[in-house]
Amino acid sequence: MHPLWAPRRGLEATGMLPMKPAPRTLRRPDELIAASLAGPDRRAELEQVAARYGVALTADMVELIDRADAKDPIARQFVPQAAELETRPEELADPIGDDALSPVAGIVHRYPDRVLLKPVHVCAVYCRFCFRREMVGRRPALTRAELAAAFDYIGAHPEIWEVILTGGDPLVMSAQRLEAIGRALAAIVHVKVLRVHTRVPVVEPARVTPALVRALKAANKATYVVLHANHAAELSAKARAACAQLIDAGIPMLSQSVLLRGVNDDAATLGALMRALVECRIKPYYLHHGDLAPGTAHWRTGIDEGQSLMRALHGRLSGLCQPTYVLDIPGGHGKSPIGPNYLTCTGGTNGSSNYEVEDFNGVRHAYPPRG
Numbered sequence: 001m002h003p004l005w006a007p008r009r010g011l012e013a014t015g016m017l018p019m020k021p022a023p024r025t026l027r028r029p030d031e032l033i034a035a036s037l038a039g040p041d042r043r044a045e046l047e048q049v050a051a052r053y054g055v056a057l058t059a060d061m062v063e064l065i066d067r068a069d070a071k072d073p074i075a076r077q078f079v080p081q082a083a084e085l086e087t088r089p090e091e092l093a094d095p096i097g098d099d100a101l102s103p104v105a106g107i108v109h110r111y112p113d114r115v116l117l118k119p120v121h122v123c124a125v126y127c128r129f130c131f132r133r134e135m136v137g138r139r140p141a142l143t144r145a146e147l148a149a150a151f152d153y154i155g156a157h158p159e160i161w162e163v164i165l166t167g168g169d170p171l172v173m174s175a176q177r178l179e180a181i182g183r184a185l186a187a188i189v190h191v192k193v194l195r196v197h198t199r200v201p202v203v204e205p206a207r208v209t210p211a212l213v214r215a216l217k218a219a220n221k222a223t224y225v226v227l228h229a230n231h232a233a234e235l236s237a238k239a240r241a242a243c244a245q246l247i248d249a250g251i252p253m254l255s256q257s258v259l260l261r262g263v264n265d266d267a268a269t270l271g272a273l274m275r276a277l278v279e280c281r282i283k284p285y286y287l288h289h290g291d292l293a294p295g296t297a298h299w300r301t302g303i304d305e306g307q308s309l310m311r312a313l314h315g316r317l318s319g320l321c322q323p324t325y326v327l328d329i330p331g332g333h334g335k336s337p338i339g340p341n342y343l344t345c346t347g348g349t350n351g352s353s354n355y356e357v358e359d360f361n362g363v364r365h366a367y368p369p370r371g
């Protein structure tokens with residue numbers, strides 16, 4: 001057991017206390033119907049989906065939904081749909097292969113210099129397109145012994161330079177619990193960077209408190225927070241203030257977004273999201289192509305569509321607003337960039353290649369061979 005991982009008792013050892021789910025989070029079909037987020041005629045459909053996958057929609061998100069808009073981008077991300085019950089043959093329960101690369105519970109060691117640490121498998125909201133939908137809301141938090149074994153694994157692998165705290169959403173944990181994790185990591189000298197993946201600053205911004213910010217700094221590492229946001233409408237005044245708390249405390253923020261049919265799959269919407277993030281001092285990092293998670297075919301665009309959108313952003317927006325368009329190769333082979341290619345090799349002479357490079361207006365220019 002890691003020496004800084006002090007024993008805890010009872011439910012607190014699961015990582016879930018003292019933070020309680022927000023009282024007004026909607027979790028049941030009848031609550032969604034009562035909140036006019038779905039008609040009573042959809043009760044059977046909602047119940048079927050809720051029996052299969054987690055459902056949660058925070059009060060902060062409900063507040064932002066325009067019920068008069070049948071295509072509201074926030075409702076669409078969180079209110080279950082019957083299409084989720086249709087699983088395609090190519091879809092996988094564990095689309096990015098976490099389990100096959102997990103040497104001990106809660107750790108995923110896919111790349112040489114970094115690991116995922118997943119202390120909890122719950123989230124403040126459940127996104128209908130979640131790539132870990134077969135795990136989130138369905139697996140328990142790590143036990144005290146499992147978490148200690150995870151720290152032991154990290155400590156025994158000096159090649160691990162970065163720990164990515166994910167889940168579930170790690171920011172549903174209490175500040176005390178996060179601080180304990182930070183202190184355990186602080187004692188592992190070869191870990192230099194702590195990265196936290198979360199949706200909480202957007203979906204439940206009140207959880208971002210001074211105590212939580214202090215807890216994130218307890219690791220005494222370079223700490224980064226990566227925010228998951230998919231539409232500019234998610235960046236409410238409260239969400240922006242929560243992000244500002246983190247950034248003002250010296251925690252840089254990046255973002256990751258998922259390319260989602262009907263939410264952000266047009267250039268104007270995607271561009272508005274990237275600009276809103278940069279205005280919040282959050283650097284767009286990844287735009288994920290939709291993973292092959294079960295029941296999510298209705299969310300996925302073609303890769304060609306994603307590339308066209310990236311070309312449109314390249315032409316229209318500041319370099320600060322450009323994420324890297326990536327695909328997590330199904331089966332656990334890691335992320336690869338799949339953005340458009342602007343460079344073509346046009347031949348070569350004497351061991352040197354000639355190229356043509358395309359500008360943001362689509363005009364091609366010759367680039368001379370190396371002299």
Ligand code: SF4
Pocket residue numbers: 122123125126127129130131132133136167168169199228
């Ligand atoms: S917050 Fe992340 S892990 Fe949780 S349901 Fe959404 S996509 Fe999945």
